Amino acid sequence: MKILLSGAVILALWMGVGTYWYTCQVKGLCANSTASDSVSGSKAPLKKPPIPKPVKTAKWLILQDGQALFAFSDFPHLKQDAASVMLPDPATSFSDSIYNYLLAHPNKYVTITGKYTADEVYEGLFANLGEARADKIRQMLVEAGANPDRIRIAGQEENLSFDAGGNSSGGIAIELHTMNAKVEEVVDKGITNRTLYADFGAVKFQPDPTLASYAAEVKAYLEKHASALAHVTGHTDNVGSTATNMKFGRWRASKVRNYFVSQGIPSKRIKVDTKGMDAPIASNETEEGRAKNRRIEVHIK
Template identity: 30%
Template structure:
């Protein structure tokens, strides 16, 4: 092999080796570079912090304040148990204070939101919650005569999952000077325009109008303030069938209404259920419309 041939062969080998190394080591060479899309991280808004109201009240030098309270599920007026020890201690403290200050009353205000479902017998869920707290305080020895209950709309409340933390506020005030006159007026109002329910014995629930819910609240308030008072529930029927059967039917309706009121926080011992059957009609039994009006249950007050 001549020197020229050897020289040319070396050049060829060098070129081939260069092409091989170029293709091997530069895999992206000869291809168009595409800019990658910037990765954006989705920003999830932070959940609002749950609202929480303390078990707190003050009167002059006397004060109690702990970051615990009565808790309730959304759209419910049933207290979640057990209570914290701090709240239980506060109830004991409040009982002692009110016992030594008979001229003082505890104002309990229950909060509610407009989008909650109110299945109670009270005008709003806040008042129903306040009534539940009142009943618990009474069970722990605080007289109902020293407790006022109210409801207030609080749409700023934020639940913790499905629970409101302490949707109840408290305040201690003096007993109203005209309290007795106010109660007498309330009694006359209820007796003159009692709560009248129309339903059949077998119904599983009672659906009240706003006006009827307010009557329940008025009756409950009077019973709280006048220990000797009772709610009188009387069942009535039309004259279809035997009198004895209608007396029993009227009693069944009265007992059903009594159970409903009791479930909504009016003490069972404060309710007297009786029947007059067909004996006290308010309309003629000769028409279907008249019979429907006679099939009623009347809830009023008795001293």
């Protein structure tokens, strides 16, 4: 009997070590692994963004349909002839505030208007310097987790005042609006066909703000389209066997499904599938290509 028990213990230990080695070292799915499951790098664990406190002297107002929604005690700062936008400490939480609002209001979108003067010098990809400045703010919102399809940018010529050092306060206007049919069409197209790169491949799953935002949008979309289903498909790189990668693809897709369910989406509206390593979108010969292939695709139809 003792020999049988000892053999069972040794077998269990061997299986546990083998599973750890394959999962962590070969596939790189453990939390402390150096392998990445994200093309752009993983974000910090999801936190509830801070809500700005009321300020006694409001300078920079973020509007909703013409009415003040958020107020900050200092303006963004611009540099003459430059696209850069510097945010002083009192205004740095603006991106978290807007992200939080969009998370709770899936029918809203953002317009960002960057100001510029006619005599400012600009050579770049955008139509004017104001639009380039607006894009800097757009990037901050996207990094906070906002859906880029829900952000519009524009430039507006205005008589900005620059000091002797070429500095100006203000020059950025942000307003939230209710979506019209044209904006909703663009946003819905992005919601129904989305490729996700996040930490869903790690053993310890931690949703990031981008996934939280997307889950809220998927929930709202399914509520509007009663017959639609979300098809969640897991993909992997070519490291390991075909059978094992099919397993990991389904495992990753299941993590996204479980998170969607935790956010209030009925499980019966979600279908999970796996393609394993059979549908790469990049070469598996490089780490960058393999990282692109480790993904989740969501199609709603």
